[in-house]
Amino acid sequence: xxxxxxQIGDTFVSRPxxxxxxxxxxxxxxxxxxxxxxxxxxxxxxxxFGHRIAHGLLSLSLALGLWSAAGITRGSLVALVAxxxxxxxxxxxxxxxxxxxxxxxxxxxLSSKPDSGLALYEHELLNGENQVxxxxxxxxxLKRRQPPPSA
Numbered sequence: 001x002x003x004x005x006x007q008i009g010d011t012f013v014s015r016p017x018x019x020x021x022x023x024x025x026x027x028x029x030x031x032x033x034x035x036x037x038x039x040x041x042x043x044x045x046x047x048x049f050g051h052r053i054a055h056g057l058l059s060l061s062l063a064l065g066l067w068s069a070a071g072i073t074r075g076s077l078v079a080l081v082a083x084x085x086x087x088x089x090x091x092x093x094x095x096x097x098x099x100x101x102x103x104x105x106x107x108x109x110l111s112s113k114p115d116s117g118l119a120l121y122e123h124e125l126l127n128g129e130n131q132v133x134x135x136x137x138x139x140x141x142l143k144r145r146q147p148p149p150s151a
Contacts, residue, residue, distance in 0.1 A: 002145040003116060003117040003145075004145060004146075005145070007104065008104055008106065010103070011101070012067075012070060012072055012102050013100070014067065014069070014100040015066070015069075015070075016097045016128070017062060017097065018095065018096070018098075019054050019058070019092055019094055019095070020095070023062075023094070024094055027054075027061075033055055035055075037049070037052065038054065038055055039052065040052075049091050053091040053093050054093065054094065056086075056088040056134070059088070059125060060125075063136075064138070066100040073140065075143075076143045077143075078142065079141045081140060084138075086135075087134065087135045089132055090131060091133070096127050097128040098126065100124070101123070102123045104119060104121055105122050106119070107120070113141070116142055116143050116144055118139055119141075119142050120138070121138050121139075122136075
C-alpha cells in the first residue's frame with residue numbers, strides 16, 4: 001500500500017509461524033551469538049527459564065519477516081527508517097507459534113521528499129496463548145502513488 005492509501009488505525013494480523021530449534025541454531029550461526037541459553041539444553045535447564053529460548057533479535061527479525069511476507073508495503077517500501085522501543089516481555093521458545101499484530105499509529109508528509117512519506121507502525125508479537133512477547137515501533141518511508149501537485 002502506498003503512503004496515501006494507508007490510514008491511521010489500519011490494523012493487520014499475520015499468519016502464525018512456529019519457531020524451531022533449527023531457526024535458533026541457524027540464527028546463532030549467522031550472528032555469532034552462541035549463548036548457551038539458546039543452544040545447550042543442559043545449561044538452559046538450569047536457567048531461570050528451565051529450557052532453551054530463542055534469541056530476542058530472532059523474534060524481532062521473524063516479526064519483521066511476518067510483516068514483509070504479508071505484502072502490506074510490497075512495491076511501496078522505500079526504506080526502514082527506525083526500530084524503536086523494543087520491549088522483550090516474555091521469552092520465546094523453540095516450538096512456540098507466534099503471530100504479529102500491527103497498527104498504523106502516525107503518518108507524516110515530508111516537504112523534502114514529496115514522492116514519499118513516513119509511516120509509524122506499532123507491532124506486537126504474540127505467542128500461541130495470545131500473550132504479547134515483544135512490542136516495538138517501526139518507522140518506514142513509503143512511496144506515494146502520485147506526488148502531490150506542486151504549490
